[in-house]
Amino acid sequence: MSAVLIHDPTLRDGQHAVRHQLSVTALRGYAEAADKAGIPVVEVGHGNGLGASSLQVGRSAVSDDLMLSTVRDALAHVKMGVFMLPGWGTSDDLRRAMAHGADVIRIGVHCTEMTLAERHLGFLAEAGAEAHCVLMMSHMATPAELASQAALAVRYGARAVGIMDSAGHFLPADVTERIGAIGAATDVPVIFHGHNNLGMAVANSVAAAEAGARIIDGCARGFGAGAGNTQLEVLVPVLERSGFPTGIDLYGLLDAADFAGRELMSAPPVTDSISIVSGLAGVFSGFKHQVLDQSRRAGIDPRDVFFELGRRQAIAGQEDLIIGVAAELSGRRGNAA
Amino acid sequence: MTTSEDIAAVRPGTSMPAAVAVLGTGAIGQDLVSKIHRSGVLDCALVAGRNPDSAGLRYASRLGYPVSAGGIGAIIAAPRPFDVVFDATNAMSHIEHHELMRPFDTLLVDLTPSRMGQMVVPTVTGMHAPAARDVGLISCGGQASIPVAHALARNFEVAYIEVVSTVASEIAGRATRLNLDEYVRTTQHAITTFSGVLDTKAILNISPAVPPATFRTTVHAIIAGDEPDSGLVAAVVADAATQVRRFAPGYEVIDCAVNGDQVAVCIEVMADSDVLPGYAGNLDIINSAAILVAEQHAARLLFAARTVVPR
Numbered sequence: 187m188s189a190v191l192i193h194d195p196t197l198r199d200g201q202h203a204v205r206h207q208l209s210v211t212a213l214r215g216y217a218e219a220a221d222k223a224g225i226p227v228v229e230v231g232h233g234n235g236l237g238a239s240s241l242q243v244g245r246s247a248v249s250d251d252l253m254l255s256t257v258r259d260a261l262a263h264v265k266m267g268v269f270m271l272p273g274w275g276t277s278d279d280l281r282r283a284m285a286h287g288a289d290v291i292r293i294g295v296h297c298t299e300m301t302l303a304e305r306h307l308g309f310l311a312e313a314g315a316e317a318h319c320v321l322m323m324s325h326m327a328t329p330a331e332l333a334s335q336a337a338l339a340v341r342y343g344a345r346a347v348g349i350m351d352s353a354g355h356f357l358p359a360d361v362t363e364r365i366g367a368i369g370a371a372t373d374v375p376v377i378f379h380g381h382n383n384l385g386m387a388v389a390n391s392v393a394a395a396e397a398g399a400r401i402i403d404g405c406a407r408g409f410g411a412g413a414g415n416t417q418l419e420v421l422v423p424v425l426e427r428s429g430f431p432t433g434i435d436l437y438g439l440l441d442a443a444d445f446a447g448r449e450l451m452s453a454p455p456v457t458d459s460i461s462i463v464s465g466l467a468g469v470f471s472g473f474k475h476q477v478l479d480q481s482r483r484a485g486i487d488p489r490d491v492f493f494e495l496g497r498r499q500a501i502a503g504q505e506d507l508i509i510g511v512a513a514e515l516s517g518r519r520g521n522a523a
Numbered sequence: 524m525t526t527s528e529d530i531a532a533v534r535p536g537t538s539m540p541a542a543v544a545v546l547g548t549g550a551i552g553q554d555l556v557s558k559i560h561r562s563g564v565l566d567c568a569l570v571a572g573r574n575p576d577s578a579g580l581r582y583a584s585r586l587g588y589p590v591s592a593g594g595i596g597a598i599i600a601a602p603r604p605f606d607v608v609f610d611a612t613n614a615m616s617h618i619e620h621h622e623l624m625r626p627f628d629t630l631l632v633d634l635t636p637s638r639m640g641q642m643v644v645p646t647v648t649g650m651h652a653p654a655a656r657d658v659g660l661i662s663c664g665g666q667a668s669i670p671v672a673h674a675l676a677r678n679f680e681v682a683y684i685e686v687v688s689t690v691a692s693e694i695a696g697r698a699t700r701l702n703l704d705e706y707v708r709t710t711q712h713a714i715t716t717f718s719g720v721l722d723t724k725a726i727l728n729i730s731p732a733v734p735p736a737t738f739r740t741t742v743h744a745i746i747a748g749d750e751p752d753s754g755l756v757a758a759v760v761a762d763a764a765t766q767v768r769r770f771a772p773g774y775e776v777i778d779c780a781v782n783g784d785q786v787a788v789c790i791e792v793m794a795d796s797d798v799l800p801g802y803a804g805n806l807d808i809i810n811s812a813a814i815l816v817a818e819q820h821a822a823r824l825l826f827a828a829r830t831v832v833p834r
Contacts, residue, residue, distance in 0.1 A: 272703045273707070273728060274726055277704050302703065498732060499733070504689055506739070506787070507739075509789055
């Protein structure tokens with residue numbers, strides 16, 4: 187069977203779990219361990235990517251420049267990846283990341299808004315960069331819509347394209363159908379990025395590989411927002427046993443995961459009640475901290491806030507909607523004006 | 524330098540309207556035409572686009588206004604220069620239009636985030652007719668946030684300002700989508716200019732929600748020194764909003780939260796327009812500001828004409 191390329195956003199997506207506070211020591215230590223294990227791409231940055239340090243989502247402890255130079259120095263054998271959301275970062279951030287030696291540049295857009303990436307994918311294609319594109323919150327679009335958006339990404343210059351299950355909402359059959367549709371509509375490697383809200387991240391990733399995905403994301407200990415991402419050190423051996431070689435050294439991988447468990451997080455992600463609700467509501471897991479903060483302040487049930495955010499079809503980046511929803515549910519709205 | 528008196532004095536009512544042209548026939552262009560149609564002091568002398576079959580040109584024709592598919596060429600070829608030209612195209616094109624319009628005695632009102640012209644935020648820069656011949660309206664997020672950012676900076680020691688805007692996908696046209704970088708840079712630059720705060724950040728989200736979400740802007744600020752009094756913050760923000768409502772009636776502060784040294788002010792803008800859906804407050808507020816600038820220019824032209832009394 188075909189090989190699968192493992193893309194590891196532990197040092198980017200994991201940031202959501204620790205409010206974007208990873209230290210230089212933590213970044214360097216994990217990058218060195220991942221390099222030793224031969225994990226092909228190590229992605230680094232603020233949780234929402236380049237230029238996204240903000241009050242809206244959380245301010246980074248370490249600047250983008252320092253994060254990138256630290257990880258670059260630590261990677262001798264494998265590639266460095268970065269992530270950017272148009273409207274959050276700009277071409278200036280892309281230029282700076284390339285100057286820092288980023289090998290793989292991912293542009294993320296909401297799953298129905300591919301046209302937002304036209305300019306940046308074009309810019310990267312012209313610069314000769316390895317540009318990938320991921321469709322976020324992909325449970326909010328049909329397989330056919332995802333396929334046509336993915337085809338557009340390739341037309342703009344993406345060399346790989348795929349989906350993120352940002353709310354951890356999918357079941358394996360959903361993934362099979364969507365990856366199949368994207369594969370049929372494009373001729374570049376297809377990406378799958380899972381979240382574990384409903385405990386399906388590894389199973390969904392296997393389904394993705396079987397449906398033809400050739401780039402699969404995983405984070406050490408599942409480090410990520412809410413219930414976490416696909417757990418990397420489980421994903422890799424499961425893929426290998428399913429017949430998808432990854433080229434990653436098992437002991438090296440387990441050492442990297444142990445380092446992550448010890449040094450990156452106070453506790454590994456757990457599928458707690460709030461994560462299940464966010465998965466059911468189809469809301470980005472990264473909203474968890476702020477939903478809990480705002481709900482406590484407003485004296486309301488955070489589960490109600492998640493379901494209301496789902497009803498309003500909130501997408502990643504709209505954290506300020508939490509303030510408004512909490513205000514409304516607590517009957518505070520309008521008093522300030 | 525503000526104001527409100529000046530804004531109130533803008534619609535003088537005259538029988539000598541200024542001749543204006545609209546360049547660009549997307550949603551912004553159409554709404555501009557409808558707002559010019561409502562104005563007593565502006566006469567729509569030409570609507571120019573690129574596509575002869577565009578909905579924008581059809582709409583302008585239906586209202587009885589001259590139209591052309593000749594774009595900027597039609598504006599330049601007009602027998603008499605326009606008093607005001609609204610540029611509702613895109614940031615890259617505006618740079619070219621700025622050059623082409625140089626020979627004319629025309630006020631160019633820029634709806635794109637090109638950062639070429641003198642920046643205007645009506646309640647902040649005041650209603651003194653702009654001296655520049657190219658006036659920039661910054662961005663929708665800039666128009667919605669800067670009155671609040673400016674008010675906070677005048678009353679508190681602000682260390683950082685961040686503005687997050689969310690626009691409905693339905694109303695975000697191709698120019699908006701291609702100009703995200705310009706939007707971010709121009710909005711950040713304008714926030715710094717008008718608040719004096721050097722550390723600023725602008726973010727734009729495009730929401731695909733159905734039904735579409737109302738345009739929203741949240742101003743986050745970090746206050747240095749003493750923890751801000753929430754009552755004072757609310758009062759300062761409410762006052763700024765009252766000023767904006769004089770020309771953009773759908774502007775509403777929906778929440779104003781103070782948490783330690785952080786302030787978050789959520790604003791929604793409902794469109795008050797004959798052509799835009801209610802949720803398109805982003806276009807309504809920037810267009811309302813643009814129309815205000817044009818009306819004020821018209822008032823100045825009228826004043827100049829009256830002071831030179833013919834004998």
